[in-house]
Amino acid sequence: MNIVNNVHEFDQKLDGQERRAPARLREAERRYQTLFNASPQPIYVYDVETLRIVAANEKMVQRYGWTREELLHMSALDLRPAGEEERFRSGSHEPPDVDIVRTWRHKRSNGEVFDAEVTAHDFDLDGRRLRLVTATDITERKRQERALRESEERFRSLTELFSDLYWETDENHRFVRMTGVLVSRRRIRREAFEGKTRWEIEAPDMSAEGWARHRADLEAHREFRDLVIARGNAAGEKYYISLSGRPMFDERRQFRGYHGIGMDVTASVVAQEALQKAAGDLQALSRRLVEVQEVERRDLSRELHDRIGQNLTALYINLDILLGNVGVRGSAEIEGRLRDSLEILGATAKMIDDITAELRPPMLDNIGLAAALRWHGARFALRTGIAVTVDADEDFTPETAAMRDVALFRIAQEALNNAAKHAHARNIEITIRVKQGELIFQVRDDGSGFDAAADSGTRIGLGMRTMRERAAAIGGQLEVTSSAGAGTTLRVRVPL
Numbered sequence: 001m002n003i004v005n006n007v008h009e010f011d012q013k014l015d016g017q018e019r020r021a022p023a024r025l026r027e028a029e030r031r032y033q034t035l036f037n038a039s040p041q042p043i044y045v046y047d048v049e050t051l052r053i054v055a056a057n058e059k060m061v062q063r064y065g066w067t068r069e070e071l072l073h074m075s076a077l078d079l080r081p082a083g084e085e086e087r088f089r090s091g092s093h094e095p096p097d098v099d100i101v102r103t104w105r106h107k108r109s110n111g112e113v114f115d116a117e118v119t120a121h122d123f124d125l126d127g128r129r130l131r132l133v134t135a136t137d138i139t140e141r142k143r144q145e146r147a148l149r150e151s152e153e154r155f156r157s158l159t160e161l162f163s164d165l166y167w168e169t170d171e172n173h174r175f176v177r178m179t180g181v182l183v184s185r186r187r188i189r190r191e192a193f194e195g196k197t198r199w200e201i202e203a204p205d206m207s208a209e210g211w212a213r214h215r216a217d218l219e220a221h222r223e224f225r226d227l228v229i230a231r232g233n234a235a236g237e238k239y240y241i242s243l244s245g246r247p248m249f250d251e252r253r254q255f256r257g258y259h260g261i262g263m264d265v266t267a268s269v270v271a272q273e274a275l276q277k278a279a280g281d282l283q284a285l286s287r288r289l290v291e292v293q294e295v296e297r298r299d300l301s302r303e304l305h306d307r308i309g310q311n312l313t314a315l316y317i318n319l320d321i322l323l324g325n326v327g328v329r330g331s332a333e334i335e336g337r338l339r340d341s342l343e344i345l346g347a348t349a350k351m352i353d354d355i356t357a358e359l360r361p362p363m364l365d366n367i368g369l370a371a372a373l374r375w376h377g378a379r380f381a382l383r384t385g386i387a388v389t390v391d392a393d394e395d396f397t398p399e400t401a402a403m404r405d406v407a408l409f410r411i412a413q414e415a416l417n418n419a420a421k422h423a424h425a426r427n428i429e430i431t432i433r434v435k436q437g438e439l440i441f442q443v444r445d446d447g448s449g450f451d452a453a454a455d456s457g458t459r460i461g462l463g464m465r466t467m468r469e470r471a472a473a474i475g476g477q478l479e480v481t482s483s484a485g486a487g488t489t490l491r492v493r494v495p496l
């Protein structure tokens with residue numbers, strides 16, 4: 001046991017032995033000596049009885065800061081900071097277990113205290129019990145561990161700040177971890193999830209295809225985002241969670257599972273559903289309004305035509321008969337009044353004709369959309385002085401699509417009115433094209449134009465809304481393009 005040769009008395013003994021020892025033994029001892037000093041860890045030997053340090057290697061000198069001479073005059077206790085003596089004394093009588101690594105507080109010559117991981121081994125030499133101690137400074141390791149722990153904690157607290165749930169699954173997609181406010185507020189019971197896959201847990205709205213798609217993502221180790229799943233909690237309340245996850249791989253590129261976050265989106269899903277329903281209700285209502293308007297107009301037009309129109313005709317006939325007889329007995333004044341009345345009656349009948357035509361253009365029922373628009377355009381031009389042209393690919397005979405043609409006619413009526421009212425246009429072009437299974441109906445004016453994008457949000461009037469509604473009711477879509485000074489183009493596309 002040459003490793004203790006730093007102690008003078010042992011050296012002497014060894015000298016004595018050396019003279020007798022065979023060369024092979026001396027060689028072995030020399031190797032032990034080298035090993036002892038070359039060890040990357042500090043090693044020292046102390047007397048279990050007196051606690052005196054009897055040997056210390058190179059690393060011990062380097063790491064602890066005392067010279068070898070100093071160390072050999074110190075007790076093992078001197079390596080401990082104040083307050084550790086008691087613990088050391090009570091422990092040091094026990095024979096050490098070589099397999100057990102203990103952590104002690106050690107100190108250096110400059111008073112610096114550090115954590116040392118220690119293994120000890122007892123042996124006897126010349127009737128004395130000696131203990132060989134290997135000490136590893138684990139300050140750096142502990143610091144790294146602490147840094148790692150802190151960084152993990154920071155990561156977790158950040159994740160919790162940004163999301164309602166943090167989760168991890170293993171390589172078989174079974175949940176192994178769940179933290180976050182969804183768990184702490186007990187919306188999610190961890191027990192209900194742990195050890196299970198996502199699809200083994202009840203999700204009322206998820207279809208088989210939905211799961212299949214998700215599982216395909218997982219099998220391919222693809223990242224996934226914003227997967228919204230409905231779940232029920234213990235109290236039977238439904239909640240919605242939006243999940244995103246990423247695969248995890250170890251240093252050998254082996255798949256280790258997924259980790260990700262979840263957001264409780266119940267409030268926004270519920271609001272979204274309510275909004276959708278409200279929008280649906282509103283649309284149904286305005287569609288109904290358009291229908292009712294059309295029916296009312298038709299009824300009104302029929303009443304005007306059938307009743308008032310017929311009465312006016314009867315009145316006209318009566319007045320005409322009177323006029324025929326007036327020459328015999330009447331005065332010139334009565335004759336003049338009768339002629340005047342007949343004229344007023346004629347004009348009124350014409351007016352009512354116009355109104356009924358406006359309410360329900362008879363042409364639509366008889367001659368088709370293109371012709372009806374030409375007729376309406378001509379009358380509009382007379383009234384406003386704005387020239388209207390109609391250019392149609394087809395005549396659109398009345399049988400083809402009555403509903404659609406009424407809607408398009410009404411849209412044209414409103415577009416013409418707008419062009420006269422807002423645009424001060426000089427020309428309006430109506431075109432009807434049939435292209436790739438679509439009917440493209442377009443009204444273009446050369447007026448002042450307006451900011452269509454800005455108006456669509458706020459200043460949209462009933463006219464635009466009704467046009468949009470009418471277009472939607474026939475399965476079409478209304479587009480308005482306009483800019484200040486560049487006129488307005490209104491386009492409706494309807495699938496044929």
Ligand SMILES: Nc1ncnc2c1ncn2[C@@H]1O[C@H](COP(=O)(O)OP(=O)(O)OP(=O)(O)O)[C@@H](O)[C@H]1O
Nearest residue numbers: 418419422423447449450460461462463464465488
């Ligand atoms: N052809 C156009 N040229 C210029 N501005 C237009 C044109 N069409 C619409 N606008 C603008 O868009 C707005 C909305 O039009 P909309 O037809 O919806 O309402 P309105 O004509 O003002 O009222 P309503 O049609 O309900 O009687 C108009 O007030 C006008 O400012």
Ligand SMILES: [Mg+2]
Nearest residue numbers: 418461463464
């Ligand atoms: Mg209008």
